[in-house]
Amino acid sequence: MTGKIRALVCAGALVAGLAGCSSSDGGDSGGKVTLTYAYWDNENQGPAMTKIAQEFTKSHPNIEVKLQFTPNKEYWTKLQTAAAGGTAPDVFWMNGPRIGLYASQGALLPLSDKIAADKMDLGKYPKSLVDLYTLDGKQYGIPKDFDTxxxxxxxxxxxxxxxxxxxxxxxxxxxxxxxxxxxxxxxxxxxxxxxxxxxxxxxxxxxxxxxxxxxxxxxxxxxxxxxxxxxxxxxxxxxxxxxxxxxxxxxxxxxxxxxxxxxxxxxxxxxxxxxxxxxxxxxxxxxxxxxxxxxxxxxxxHGLANVVYAKTKHPQEAWEFVKFLGSEQANRIQAESGAVIPAYEGLQESWVKSMPGLDLQAFIDQLPDARPYPVSKxxxxxxxxxxxxxxxxxxxxxxxxxxxxxxxxxxxxxxxxxx
Amino acid sequence: MRNGGRLWPVHLVLAIGAAAMVMPFFWQVLTSLKTFTEATRTPPVWIPSFEWGNFAKVLDETPFLQQLGNTVVMTTGRTLAQLLFCSLAAYAFARLRFPGRDVIFVALLSVLMVPGQLFLIPQYQIVQSLGWLNTLPGLIAPGMFSAFGTFMMRQFFMTLPAEVEEAARLDGANPLRIFWSVMLPLARPGLLALGVLTVLWSWNDLMWPLIVNTDPESMPLSAGLSALQGEHMTDYPVLMAGSLMASAPIIVLFIIMQKQLIQGIAFTGSK
Known part of the structure; x- marks a missing residue:
């Protein structure tokens, strides 16, 4: 199974190479870079994603983020197809059960060096989540949200x-x-x-x-x-x-x-x-x-993470965006929407308060006893x-x-x- | 009156069947007019509070008219192309004699045995190489021909009397002329049936448009409406309002063409 998929990915890379510059999106006209960001829950999280993308462009005027929504059921088929064709989105949502497959096939950009260079503090996210997206000592994703x-x-x-x-x-x-x-x-x-x-x-x-x-x-x-x-x-x-x-x-x-x-x-x-x-x-x-x-x-x-596509044309800009997605500012926007518990430390309070009367604090209080969702490659x-x-x-x-x-x-x- | 007396059990069964068929659609209409809490309450609420705003919400949240236009273009393009290409190929398979014809036909039929998902990656890469990702041609191209349509039309041509064709040939018509002026007009019911099937399939096609197109503005309705679905929660009334609007044109088309449709489907014995 794994071998077959890898063969497909390789074949895809070949075709993409032959096709050369035929894919026209993500152009760099006038020093401006457009990133695509793929996600699968529009109904509940679309507004927060839109707002985060806008805020990012405010602080990074030369980078524009295009949101690409696909419903969860078709999301992985589409991602697999696009990755085989070498045209997956620059940044996208990833989950625990699939991280092993994508990372081991080389579809994801390892972020460890960039994290070290920019002195990003992964201690701000629950440790079990950070571990979930670590493979063979390399960090592949920055936690986005979590659930217990x-x-x-x-x-x-x-x-x-x-x-x-x-x-x-x-x-x-x-x-x-x-x-x-x-x-x-x-x-x-x-x-x-x-x-x-x-x-x-x-x-x-x-x-x-x-x-x-x-x-x-x-x-x-x-x-x-x-x-x-x-x-x-x-x-x-x-x-x-x-x-x-x-x-x-x-x-x-x-x-x-x-x-x-x-x-x-x-x-x-x-x-x-x-x-x-x-x-x-x-x-x-x-x-x-x-x-x-x-x-x-x-x-x-369990929680989702934001990951960078290994063959992105703009690795530096994509990293800037992922860093922003992991920032306190972006997590606060998520928290206020009430759709998910943001991964960033100390911001869970606003999620708890977004649904008064439900004692949601119980989910946060369990963090010390939390065990990572079991996965393998x-x-x-x-x-x-x-x-x-x-x-x-x-x-x-x-x-x-x-x-x-x-x-x-x-x-x-x-x-x-x-x- | 005497007849009516004897037929009432038949009518009863038919009425129950009809009600069962209409019920889901009726429920969709009701749900589209409910508030979210009404739609999710148990036991279910029958009378909605006529929330017409759900329809406006669909227009707000998705580029509905643009997507309707895409669906119409995609469906028309695919259907016209299939009618032309499938009937051309079918005529050749049914009536022209050339070496290897039956082998090629069996090879074509084998395409029917393979699940469509298998073509996904190669088709994607072809469309990508053509630079057609995120465009209408990219939506239409892979649906312009079908093995099923060719098979169906071939079976149809086989049933037409050979004498008509022979007469045309004696009058000096070449194969293309015979196809266009003699056989195609005779194949009207078959073309109609194929057309209906293609329109339906194309209107509802979800997977391909979702994979090949990414911008909401370049998606057809089927893919566009899926944006209204959440991972853990969905606003059902709005989704139902959107689906209702999306299926309305097809329903109108069916009502207008009812008679031809039934003829065509009865003829081919497929649905």
Whole structure:
């Protein structure tokens, strides 16, 4: 798979070379440089991106930034195609699962030298995010925003069942006890939604149980580790006791909609869904830090980064822009839009305040316990195996332990093909 | 009256079927007139508060008219080109005798067996080498010919009586003349069906325009409207208002051409 893509990228470079100067965009007329900046969320983040681009041109009058929007579903196809043709955008959004693939294929410009030369302080961003975009000791991305997972709960359902709201002192036992009290089959209400989602659900409990998804050297799967299996069993037990709708039901009906319409009392979900819960009329939602497991507290942290295309015609200008995107000023613009938690230290407050009544501070307070989203060079190769296996494991009558061990074998095989 | 009495079960089934077909469209119209909270509330709200502003918002947030123009140009260009090229090739495959004809035809058919995504990168690179990224020709070019259209038209030409052609040949017409003056007029229903299919496919085509064009001003409606979709949240009423406006011209076209359409589709047995 990786080899094939690399061949395509190389072939693309060849064609681009033959085509010569036929691509006419990004021209330098009159010393002015135009950069393209690609991103995938226009509806929520478009206004902030536009404003950041305008502010940048104010302080760098010779550089203009052209925004290029592609919806998330097609974003990666388009990027891959354009990179094969040698015409990817100069600067673009990158995520954790894909950084390994793009960086190892040489599609991204390493930024370490420029960071050192300009004395940029990466300590201003959460460390796990900086690490996520470091490969073989080289920094490829500057963190843009981040998200953590929290325990969302429906206040009305808690009040009706006379259960105390979750708080930072909660453990797995509290979740189990509360789920029992809150489940009401007559009303079609379940105590919790135990969905086979990785980032929102089982990655967190795997870490809380002391397990791991992938070893630090990215060579070994953690799914055959007893602690990892314990983290999976947390969800399986809730499903077996009918305290959650079945995975089948939650595949047919989006559990996010179930939570919004008061069919789920508790629901593990990311900070990125805060704005839709905030806007749902008739939903009184609260959010608490994730309850602690046998080995303490943990939440998955993931965030996007801004990266520079390796074959950009304007590496220096592109770097200037990425530096600006990582600045306090640009992060403040993001924070005020309320769409995402900005990565820059100390600016999270304005995001928390943008949705009063939701106690969003819980997402920020968990930062010390945050664990990076597990990735390797070719995350996609095993992530699909994982989704299939865990969905199967969470289905009625399946044995979690056996399925997880099979997954570990398959995942190890996929990892051994990475170089 | 006697007939009506016997037919009522049939009518009932048909009415239920019709309602089921119209329902999603009806729901789209309703949603386009709701506020965001009405659109996302459970249980669903039936009566909207007639938020006509959603339509204005689409015009504000996207260059709608420009994109409508692009869609019309792209669809017209692709459709006319396909009608011409596919029927020319189809006629050759159906009626002209030349060495290797059937081998070439099978090779052409094999194109149908390959998923379109496979052509994405080569097509992108060709368009890029031509300097057509971000232009209307770049949108139109790869859709000017199709293996399916050629296959369909060939099957059509095969059914036409050979006598007509022979008569024309005796009168001294060359193959091109026979094609243009004799066969093509006879192939009207087939051309119509192919035209309809191409218009529909082209109007809705999303992937290619998104990949080859990057400026909102050079995108067709299908790609342009996707800008209204968020990663974690979407303003459904505005998106529905946009989609409604985007599909309106096609619906009007269908109503006008209903009779020819049904003939053409009934003839080819495809939809």
């Amino acid at each position: 997972i929290g325990l969302w709960y429906n206040k009305a359902l808690f009040d009706a069942a006379k259960v105390k709201y979750p708080d930072a002192s909660w453990t797995w036992d509290d979740v189990r006890a509360a789920a029992k009290k809150l489940t009401d089959p007559a009303k079609g209400v379940h105590g919790i939604g135990a969905m086979a989602w990785s980032q929102e659900a089982y990655y967190n409990t795997i870490f809380q149980a002391g397990g791991y998804v992938i070893s630090d050297d990215k060579k070994k799967s953690g799914f055959d580790d007893p602690a990892t299996i314990e983290g999976l069993k947390f969800w399986k037990d809730l499903l077996d006791q009918k305290l959650s709708p079945t995975v089948q039901q939650m595949t047919d009906n989006d559990p996010i909609e179930m939570f919004k319409s008061g069919k789920l009392a508790m629901w593990y979900d990311g900070s990125y869904d805060a704005s839709q819960y905030f806007k749902t009329e008739g939903l009184k939602a609260g959010v608490a830090p994730l309850p602690a497991g046998p080995k303490g507290k943990a939440t998955v942290i 070719n995350t996609a190769a095993w992530a699909r195996l994982e989704t299939d296996a865990i969905t199967k494991a969470f289905t009625d009558g399946q044995d979690v332990e056996a399925t997880a061990k099979q997954l570990a074998t398959a995942m190890n095989a996929a990892l051994s093909q990475e170089k």
